[in-house]
Amino acid sequence: MKHKFLKLALCFGIIAFNSCSSDDDASGPISIVIEGAEVTPDVGGSNEENQVYIDLSTNTSTAVQRDSWDLGFYSGSDFRVGINGSIYMATAELSTTDIDAITSSTAEVQELQPQVAIGTFDADNMEFIDAPYGQITETAIEAISSIDSENPVYLVNLGYEVGTEEAATGSVAVAGDARGWKKIRVLLDGNDYVLQYADLDDTTHQEVTISKNSAYNFTFFSFNTESEVSVEPEKTDWDLNFTVFTNEIEGYGSYGYSDFVVTNTKGGAVSYKIDTETEAYTYEDFTLTDALSITFDNDQRNIGSTWRVGGGPSSSPALIDTVFYIVNDTAGNYYKLQFIAMYSDDGERGHPKFVYSLLQ
Structure with a gap:
């Protein structure tokens, strides 16, 4: 058994008398049900x-407001910068390296602005977002070069603030006011990133140095x-992220999804969907031996929105009760996981609930 799960077992053993502590701003131990944890x-x-980060082996969650960050600077071997798809950000490369020369009146900016957005129903707008399946080499911002002249300015659509209006029953109101635009340019200084940024009509720019931290997927x-702001836990300390997400509708480009679950593939976790209507398994009887026969892949959307149907003009989104998931976490443990709710008792959307059990 892996170290983190041993720690969890100790916590459960003393839960009646003490609570387990954590250095993260996380919730306490979750309740135990017959099948495992809820x-x-x-x-x-x-x-x-x-955005809620779940660590299955320690039963902890970390919640961060979606619009508290904008850019993620990758800490791996590549020099890549991601944008915040949970607030529908988008970005486009410009044909200049002079950030101070760009304004809202620049012809190229005016031509691009209607295109650099989520939900335009144009298949070509996928170039303005990070690859939804999570491949770090396919960010909208190209790899940052050590040669300054190879790093262009980018036009950045900052997306939307978190919504505050009350949604109709069964619906969501995730997008609030538009956040406007920025222009950015990213350079390298040795192993550090150098971010230049400004409002569109500014004639000077700000500059900040951002260092990699190998304990995390990104510095935000x-x-x-x-x-810099704290967003994700350390890369080995979370497995799933519940979030609004920018995905793709094939043939129609980028589109926003609510009730989405991202797997931490960059940190080493993987997941797999089991459909009991097409596969001869049940959640109750699924075993570790069954899990060891699975061929996982690195698509971070393998859970995604596949646990619910989207609804339509005359119906609300609803839970799919014929699917469950296998998660191989960042510590190497195998779990089975099944969703049991997506609404509160009062019918408000945005209250997912799942159960899971360690396979051993």
């Missing part, structure tokens, strides 16, 4: 204001605070 991530109701930066 989890209700604090997504935030119909505005789905939070916020334009609101003009500083």
